Amino acid sequence: MTVADTRTLDDLTVAVSGQGGDGSLTVTTLAARILSARGFHMYSARSVASRIKGGHAAAILRGSRADRGGLDDDIDLLVAFDDEAVERIGPAMAPNGIVVFDASAGPVPSGHLSEDVQVFAVPFARLAVRDLRRDLYKNSLAFGVLTRVLSVGDAEAEACMDEGFARLPALLRQANRAALRRGFAFADEQGMLDGEGPWRLAAFDVAPRLMISGNEALALGFLVAGGRFFTGYPITPASEILAWMERHLPRFGGVVVQAEDELAAVNMAIGAALTGVRAMTATSGPGLSLMQEGVSHAGSAEIPLVIVDCQRAGPSTGMPTKPEQSDLSMLAHGGNGEFPRIVLSPGDPTDCYEMAIAAVAISRRLQCPVYIALDQAVAQHSATVAPFDLDVAVEQGSVLDAAALAELAEYRRYLITPDGVSPWVVPGTPGGMSLVTGNERNEWGQVSIDPANRTAMIAKRARKIARAIDTLPLGRRWGDPGAAVGLLGVGLEVAPMREAVERLAAAGIAVAALQPRTLWPVLPETVAFVNERRVTHVVEHNDEGQVFHMLAEAGAPAGSMIGMRRSDGLVFTPGEIVDRVLAEARR
Template sequence: MTTPASRTEAISTEPIPSPGTPPKRLADISVMIGGQGGDGTLTVSDLLGRYFRKLGLYVYTSRNVLSRIRGGHADASIRASCQPILSIKPDVDILMAFDEQAIEIGRSELGPEGIVLYDSTGSAADVPQAYGFPFATLVGGQVGQPIYKNTAAYGALSVLLGFDPVMTRQVIEERFTRRGEEALAKNLKALEIGRQAALSVPGLADRWHVESGEAHDQILTIGNQGVALGFVVGGGRFFAGYPITPATEVMEYLQRYLPAFQGVVRQAEDELAAINMIIGAAYAGARVMTSTSGPGLSLMTEGIGHAGAAEIPIVIADCARVGPSTGQPTRHEQSDLAHLANLGHGEFPRFILAPATPLECFQLTVDALNIADKWRAPVILLLDQALCQNTTTSPPYDLDGIHMVRGKRLSGADLEKMTEYKGYAFTADSGSPIAPPGTPGVWSQVTGNEHDEWGHVSVNRENRLKMMAKRMGKMVTAVPDLPAGKYFGEPHARIGIIGYGSTIGPILEAQERLKTRGIRTRFYQPRTLWPVPGHELDPFLHGVDVAYVVENNYTGQFARLIRETVPWHHAKLRSILRYDGLSFRSPDIIRPITEGV
């Protein structure tokens, strides 16, 4: 049905009239907003997220957009719950559609009691419980620009969900005040247009009521922001990068944060320049980082190998997306691991850390800086699109546990006690003391060629053997400094689950749902992927009969690395894979486990 156009009145703060029947109370709700790029789907998601946060709810959002400025289908999903969440709900409760394509795509996601609100200006919906409103026509005529239809849609949703009118208005004011009085006034008018249109439909107002939660101390953030803030507080002072989806926000946040701490951010002409810029800054003594994604990582590979050979401490944040080649820039995947584990030609030490939440992005970025400095080696933060860009509630970033480890850095006083300085000295733990170039009394030489302890190019056989053992020995001596894995679920369950990165959310939810069916599981979340943590995997796999490795790629890359590291557990491993550009949802994990019981 389509509501008649209604006259826009002054912003109403009157409570929504009570329906004839009590509203259905929801402690976990999912809303999907779809339309064309430029319709403002992400804005509606943001407005709902702000309101849900005022209710003290945990929030998780995802987006499905094309790599273009405008046009093409785009949708956003937002979930709000009284319980902690790190994934999208399996079913959609409300679909807000701005065109027929969004209806067709979203209808398959609807739950059994799902409701559809849609813009009937140029669309029709042949689905149950669908309510059409000519949002574009209404705001186009009364506000002057149809673009404000997204705010009108938010107004209609606020009526359906029984939102408090005052809080609903506050969200608009918080979102648009910084854009000036005119923009704020037009959005407030569009809000009321949407509210009045929805109020004119009998029985729609307050159909559902969203419960309040207790997550008022949480913040809304994304993984890329956690990486940027971790770099700042971890002492990072030089960043160079090149814009690439889904990593660009790291550089954008640092452009905002780092100058206040006498730091430098450089947008390089390409990824080749970016990796060499940070190598130079690191050699001079700065703590450095770059961020990129698959195509950029391919270009950086030779530079990372140079840093490994020259023992220069650098950090690379790899925000993985669908590959190969350009792939799907805005879609989710975890297919970079095999590349990173075998990065470049030759052999050199590198460490791969895998955070799973924005808070871990913050913490492990600090860890990455410390590990790189202490062991003079490249450290890669392996993230994925969902972790990088999906907004979620998170505990505030705590500075109390932050500390800096600079490794064996020599002071002037240290050098005065030395009879000679060797930048690549052989030591028991493979870590050589270092003084940055320019330190008085120090003569420095660096090269990507094989070299001796002084940095002189060498083709001596015995020196080669010793240098290889020195560099690769770091993969053993550094293990106590690498982030340990985490364990969830029943400690004695015979069914195991292994997953890293953003798979943590759907895995934890799957565990809870399996538990209600009497299926008990234990979950191991590795936070170091290279060197493969065999000392954690071996006892975990010894304690289970079967272990499901959950990852977003076609070939089961982490499962393959596990088999290479602990081959005696080969028969226990099963892969649960998804590689369609979308994140896992809990049923994707529940189904194969229940079938295997």
């Protein structure tokens, strides 16, 4: 083990990989504490097989001086617990990267690493079994070597582990501490001494930040917006929302129900919303397919409801742990018949928090279903963000109390109004009786098949969107607003697009970028963005170009748009987006 001259890092990507159960996520979680103490912005991702235990797994952590919110092109430091980790991740190693390899079963496999990558071979599993009688502790041993590579002092590394493992029983804390020290001892034997590793971490001003996933931030936003009823059925990658709600919502007077299936979940949420409670359900593509009839009912009966779709690779079961954006057409057009719905699309945890608040308010204001379109990466990956503003006004909408109801000459639940929004009284309010049905109805809620009434009711519901379109969340923009080249994407595309814009600007190429936060209806600003460019690259994770076709349907010129798509379960890196833009520019 030879230690080269120390270099200081202000942008570092660490991958820890092995089989499921090897403790890869534990190592990156501890490393995140180290980086956080130095003021790094962080982004944490994971790649796991769709099974309870086993299969290849990787945890990836990026720490950077700039707020990146996504992964870099390459891996700087790889902790590999087996050959497969090197075979899968080795080709993505950055120039002059470092691999810390578990050599318990033999040398590092050849043919996967470039010659400039430095390999530190450490028999983690063998040392853990020999000294601690269990290979379970190899991840703590690996953390000791990792901190030596980064020139983190042993005392700081040990304090970090003590803090991270504070909830473990004393005997387990003691065993993990012993494994950590065994990692230090091995590094000593190889000449990599305390504080004298090949790399050193830069340090910046430490600002208050949260490390939070999109699912967690969205759940918090729902709570802050006044949400008090949540129901769902466990499904990857939405299950964390249900788990968060079960832990926290009851403390604020809320109710959480784990339903027997998605059909029950959406209908329970509709029933709760009908009583005036702000209600939400969350699922992924397969569950959303089952919910379509219920969502149509909410649209027809004009019941406010928030539905979260944490998209994953489909169709059917597909690849549950991989990201995709292939439900977007279903969100915009799914269900039987025509009814107003809004589709919001956050791009990071802060966005998830804000869009959850917006979704609750919009559903209440317009009395219609509001979808929040996440994807596996935005939903489950974590990033550091500034603390959220919890001082949020709770939207009341057009709900009438008993006093307001008494002022009406007559209560018509589905009164035809200029903006399409009718007065609404919570069931049980004296004088506020009405009928709620999935059938077409007249202004009193009575079933009607009268042609004139039918035409009037369709027009009434449609006016909700037409009159409210100027109040829906606008997009976020980056880059040169006058650029002839544009990038447009939602969800997991946002972070690599933003960094790609910076890299292209540094190379003297002006690019404008837009993240539409209201995906449906397509807002005028989104169409205008495309109209203002010579060419717009529409970046998305599906094969059919669902965002592309939404834009074209709304009037954006298809001839000036280029699809940039992938559906292989991998994310775009900033470098890949830069290369695609440059390739088009050279034509």
